[in-house]
Amino acid sequence: MLVPASVLIAQDQAPAPAPSEEMPLDEAPSEQESPAPNPMGEQPEPTEAEKAAAPRDPMEVYADLNLFGEIFDRIRAEYVDPPDEKELIRAAIQGMLTSLDPHSGYLPPTDYDETREDISGQFGGLGVEIIMEDQLIKVVSPIDDTPAARAGILSNDLIVEIDGQQVQGMTQDEAVEKMRGPVGTKVTITIVREGVADPLEFELTRGIISLRAVRWSMEGDVALLRLSRFSEQAFVGIERAIEAIYAERDDVAPKGIILDLRNNPGGLVDQSVYVADAFLNRGAVVLTRGRTEGESARYDAMPDALDEKLADVPMVVLINGGSASASEIVAGALQDHKRATLVGTRSFGKGSVQSIISLGPDGAMRLTTARYYTPNNRSIQALGITPDIEIKQVVPEEFQGRDEIIGEAGLEGHITIDGQEESTVGSSVYVPLEKAEDAQLQYAIRLINGEETNPAFPPVAE
Numbered sequence: 001m002l003v004p005a006s007v008l009i010a011q012d013q014a015p016a017p018a019p020s021e022e023m024p025l026d027e028a029p030s031e032q033e034s035p036a037p038n039p040m041g042e043q044p045e046p047t048e049a050e051k052a053a054a055p056r057d058p059m060e061v062y063a064d065l066n067l068f069g070e071i072f073d074r075i076r077a078e079y080v081d082p083p084d085e086k087e088l089i090r091a092a093i094q095g096m097l098t099s100l101d102p103h104s105g106y107l108p109p110t111d112y113d114e115t116r117e118d119i120s121g122q123f124g125g126l127g128v129e130i131i132m133e134d135q136l137i138k139v140v141s142p143i144d145d146t147p148a149a150r151a152g153i154l155s156n157d158l159i160v161e162i163d164g165q166q167v168q169g170m171t172q173d174e175a176v177e178k179m180r181g182p183v184g185t186k187v188t189i190t191i192v193r194e195g196v197a198d199p200l201e202f203e204l205t206r207g208i209i210s211l212r213a214v215r216w217s218m219e220g221d222v223a224l225l226r227l228s229r230f231s232e233q234a235f236v237g238i239e240r241a242i243e244a245i246y247a248e249r250d251d252v253a254p255k256g257i258i259l260d261l262r263n264n265p266g267g268l269v270d271q272s273v274y275v276a277d278a279f280l281n282r283g284a285v286v287l288t289r290g291r292t293e294g295e296s297a298r299y300d301a302m303p304d305a306l307d308e309k310l311a312d313v314p315m316v317v318l319i320n321g322g323s324a325s326a327s328e329i330v331a332g333a334l335q336d337h338k339r340a341t342l343v344g345t346r347s348f349g350k351g352s353v354q355s356i357i358s359l360g361p362d363g364a365m366r367l368t369t370a371r372y373y374t375p376n377n378r379s380i381q382a383l384g385i386t387p388d389i390e391i392k393q394v395v396p397e398e399f400q401g402r403d404e405i406i407g408e409a410g411l412e413g414h415i416t417i418d419g420q421e422e423s424t425v426g427s428s429v430y431v432p433l434e435k436a437e438d439a440q441l442q443y444a445i446r447l448i449n450g451e452e453t454n455p456a457f458p459p460v461a462e
Contacts, residue, residue, distance in 0.1 A: 068092070097365060102411040103354050104368050112363040115356065119268060121231030124183040125209040128153060132172040136160060139191075143212070147204045153191070160199065161190035181206050216241040218248070219435070221255035222448050227275070230267025230326035235274035239306065242278075246309070256314040256448030258441070259330075262344060262431050266325025269299075269353060269372075276333040277301040279310055279340070283375060285333045288353055290370030295353075301333075314458050315340035316444040319387055321405050321427030324348035331385050332374035338459040342387040343447070344440050346427040349408035351381030352415055368415070382409040382422040388456035389447075391440045393430050403430035 072092075075083055094106040107115055117123045127146020130137050137159040142149040160167055162178045170178075179187060188203045214237030215226045223245050227234060245254060259279075266272075269286070276285045280301035289296045301307070317340045319331050328347050334340035353370040373379050384407055395403050404426025408414050416422075432438045446452040 093365075097367070099413070101352070101368050101413055101415050103350070103352060103366065105366050107356075107364045107366060109361065109363045112356075112358075115364070115366075118229075119231060119356075121211045121213055121229070121233035122208055123180055123211075124185070124206045125180040126153075126187065126189070126204050126206060127209045128159075128179075130159070130172070130176070132175075133158075135168045137167050137172070137175050143209065146209055147207045151202050151204055153202065154193065157191040157193050159189055159191050161188075163188050183208055213237040214241050216245060218245070218254070219258075219441075219445050220449070222258060222445050223254040223256070224258045224260060224441070226260040227264055227327075229264060230271040230275070232268065232271065234267065234271040235278065238275055238278050242306065242310070253309070253313050256316065257310070258316045258318060258444045258448070259334075259340070260318045260441070261323045261327040261331060262318050262320040262440070263322030263429055264324070264327040265322065266327055266350065269326060269329070272326035272329040273299045273301075276330045277304070278306050279315060279334060280337055281307045281311070283337055285375065286329045287373040287375070287377070288370040289373065290353070292369075295355075295370040314448055316447060316457070317342050318440050318444060319344045319347045319385065320429055320431070320440075321345055321348060321384075321407055322429040323385075324407075325350040328380055328385050329372065329374075332378065332380065335385065335388065335459075336375040336378075338461045341389065341447070341454075341457040341459050342385065343389045343391055343444050344387045345390060345392060346386050346423065347380070347384040347407070348405075348427075349380055349382050349384035349423055351379050351383075351408070371415070371417075379417055379420060381417055381420065382407075382414055383420065384408070384423055384427065388459070389443075389454050391443045393428060393432065393439050394437070395428065395430050399430055403428045405429060 072088065075088060076085060090106060090108060097104045097106050127143040127148040129140040129143065131140055132138070139148075139153060139155055139157040139159065141155045142153045159175070162175060165178070167175055179189070181187065183206055185206050186203055187206060188201060190199050190201050192199050210233055211229075211231065213227060213229055213231050213233040215228075217224050223242075225238060225241055227238065246252075269288075273285045281303040282301055285299045285301050287298050315334070317331050317334055319327065319342055323331065323344075324347065328350065331342055331347065335342050351371055351373075352368050353372055354366050355369045357365045357367060359365060371379060371381060374385075393403075406423055406426050409423040431440075435441055443452060447454065447457050
């Protein structure tokens with residue numbers, strides 16, 4: 001889960017408080033616990049935890065920095081080949097950040113640009129959804145109101161050249177990279193179309209493309225909303241999907257809603273709050289607690305026209321081992337408020353918040369700044385959210401044994417919480433391509449239609 005941050009505020013280490021001569025009443029030792037007299041006046045040796053928490057002598061810190069400088073100078077002077085000094089510094093920064101936990105790290109300028117595109121859900125491009133087929137790029141569909149759609153690109157067109165360069169031999173990522181670019185710039189693509197003898201050439205001007213975060217369909221009278229990522233398009237996508245569903249049904253509510261968060265890796269915390277708020281009219285959505293007061297907050301749902309429209313519509317949320325971070329915030333909030341029944345397998349267990357802190361022309365740093373908790377004050381860090389009804393997929397033989405991940409608990413260096421249980425077994429991330437073979441989805445549909453019964457559906461408010 002990401003929290004964009006544009007300003008980094010440096011704060012000196014606060015001095016340790018002076019020992020108090022008075023002990024708070026609830027911490028005062030009983031007579032039985034009174035320490036034995038110490039006539040020699042010797043102080044007990046501090047514990048390892050006390051040593052770690054104590055502020056270091058500034059001279060020790062400067063000595064460590066001098067050590068870094070000495071090693072850097074020796075590498076520059078004596079390494080077998082002249083090193084790239086900028087890359088050395090960046091590698092050191094990366095090592096420092098990744099030593100903290102698996103989600104902190106350094107973002108060089110190019111990676112930072114990609115991250116911002118990922119967060120915004122927008123980029124400069126043509127507007128085609130593609131797959132690689134027989135070493136050629138096949139258009140799955142042009143996105144409405146984009147340069148590709150306006151130029152007449154059609155589904156099943158094969159892209160064979162991009163700016164005169166053969167696509168054959170490229171990876172899909174390389175082809176995508178060539179089609180993307182600054183808004184307003186031009187790119188020429190050559191396509192082969194079934195039924196047309198000669199290749200067709202299109203010169204397109206790149207535009208702003210918004211990635212579709214939400215896809216919806218009607219499964220009979222049940223609405224299925226598939227949310228793939230919590231980019232800035234997430235809540236807007238949910239809102240538009242619900243509007244379209246009601247418009248298609250002449251303003252008649254669906255029999256139920258299935259929100260599919262499986263294999264959704266998360267994204268922005270504010271979008272998770274907005275999405276949860278679409279189905280809740282009050283109460284906390286998520287609590288965050290960090291080292292500083294600014295990183296600790298409570299985010300609440302508010303009554304609005306959208307949740308009023310959906311108030312009486314039963315709801316199921318699908319989760320699995322790939323549902324992480326912002327997905328877990330939404331699932332946890334709807335579960336705690338008894339608004340939805342969770343179906344599937346245990347979620348990933350990423351219960352921390354990262355801030356993206358800009359470093360100007362040098363990129364950015366991703367820093368873990370808080371833990372988050374569900375409305376019932378549950379931390380899911382390295383544990384995940386357990387569904388109300390566990391339904392496992394029928395996994396094809398070729399994927400068996402490779403479809404499960406432990407999640408956050410399996411990541412080296414993950415943040416731990418004293419006394420909290422952690423996941424020790426895997427949770428499946430397998431979702432069949434065909435809806436008819438999707439056991440979790442089909443169970444949810446039958447549950448809403450009354451063909452399956454379970455005490456967890458519908459959930460009963462306590």
